[in-house]
Amino acid sequence: MRIGDALHQARQQLEAAGVPDALREAELLLAACLRRERAWVLAHREKPLSGRNQRRLMHWLARRVRREPLAYITHRRWFYGIEFYVARGVLIPRPETELLVEVFLCWARGYANGGVLVDAGTGSGCVAAACLLNAPCWQGIGIDRSRRALRIAMRNRARLGLSDRWLLLQGDWLTALCPLSTDAVLANPPYILPQEWAHLEPEITHYEPKRALLLPRADPLRPYRQLIRQASVVLKPGGLLALETSPTLVEAVHTMLVQHGYREIQVQADLAGHPRVVSALRQAIG
Numbered sequence: 001m002r003i004g005d006a007l008h009q010a011r012q013q014l015e016a017a018g019v020p021d022a023l024r025e026a027e028l029l030l031a032a033c034l035r036r037e038r039a040w041v042l043a044h045r046e047k048p049l050s051g052r053n054q055r056r057l058m059h060w061l062a063r064r065v066r067r068e069p070l071a072y073i074t075h076r077r078w079f080y081g082i083e084f085y086v087a088r089g090v091l092i093p094r095p096e097t098e099l100l101v102e103v104f105l106c107w108a109r110g111y112a113n114g115g116v117l118v119d120a121g122t123g124s125g126c127v128a129a130a131c132l133l134n135a136p137c138w139q140g141i142g143i144d145r146s147r148r149a150l151r152i153a154m155r156n157r158a159r160l161g162l163s164d165r166w167l168l169l170q171g172d173w174l175t176a177l178c179p180l181s182t183d184a185v186l187a188n189p190p191y192i193l194p195q196e197w198a199h200l201e202p203e204i205t206h207y208e209p210k211r212a213l214l215l216p217r218a219d220p221l222r223p224y225r226q227l228i229r230q231a232s233v234v235l236k237p238g239g240l241l242a243l244e245t246s247p248t249l250v251e252a253v254h255t256m257l258v259q260h261g262y263r264e265i266q267v268q269a270d271l272a273g274h275p276r277v278v279s280a281l282r283q284a285i286g
């Protein structure tokens with residue numbers, strides 16, 4: 001079988017399974033399977049596939065047809081121009097979260113000597129790693145309550161050569177930090193409302209960790225309230241708090257920040273134009 005035939009077959013099967021953008025998915029699947037870039041696959045349609053690669057492709061294709069996300073199959077995902085290891089049990093990094101990194105890097109320009117940033121709910125560690133790789137004077141602390149997520153973050157920390165600048169802790173948001181003080185707190189907490197869950201793609205609802213995505217039914221704003229309250233204890237005066245959220249919750253998060261005395265509250269929109277990140281500075285004392 002040649003690469004071109006494999007692509008055609010994969011596309012047909014993915015389309016039949018209702019996978020959106022089946023052609024692109026087939027190309028990416030084949031590229032990952034051959035450990036090549038997508039452009040290489042497109043330029044080598046006439047090349048034969050070895051029996052081993054054919055078997056791997058069939059296995060991966062069967063998983064993708066069952067709507068398992070590509071990133072869990074290939075164990076790789078790009079975020080902020082960096083390749084991360086991902087696996088079941090951790091949220092797959094999303095492009096809109098890159099805005100959180102942008103907000104931090106823009107603010108951190110004023111801190112020539114660096115400082116300490118906290119990535120609360122670190123998951124794969126994509127936010128902390130992208131910040132630390134682009135702000136070499138900074139140290140980081142990643143916190144997650146999920147042991148599985150932390151194991152994956154540890155793997156990324158080692159792969160990216162950040163072991164001496166990035167501490168990983170298991171804990172409930174920022175409680176593990178008190179009484180330590182930090183310069184910046186970044187978080188992408190769960191923000192899917194229970195009523196939104198049924199409308200999401202099967203890639204999300206069947207495979208990604210529900211506890212990383214879904215807000216509690218009884219008190220949906222709880223993660224934001226906890227983070228805002230706890231950050232006002234651990235942040236140094238003038239420190240940055242930046243929270244990713246959904247357009248539905250932006251106003252409520254903004255109001256909570258006002259109630260807790262934060263200043264310079266700003267809402268940034270993602271590339272699709274949706275309000276996505278709310279940032280604020282902790283009130284200076286006096």
Ligand SMILES: C[S@@+](CC[C@H](N)C(=O)[O-])C[C@H]1O[C@@H](n2cnc3c(N)ncnc32)[C@H](O)[C@@H]1O
Nearest residue numbers: 091093121122123144145146172173188189212
């Ligand atoms: C939406 S995911 C974000 C993961 C990663 N920061 C990213 O942007 O890809 C939320 C993360 O918060 C963690 N989490 C949820 N509740 C938590 C809590 N109470 N304390 C610490 N981590 C929590 C989840 O395990 C999950 O890894």
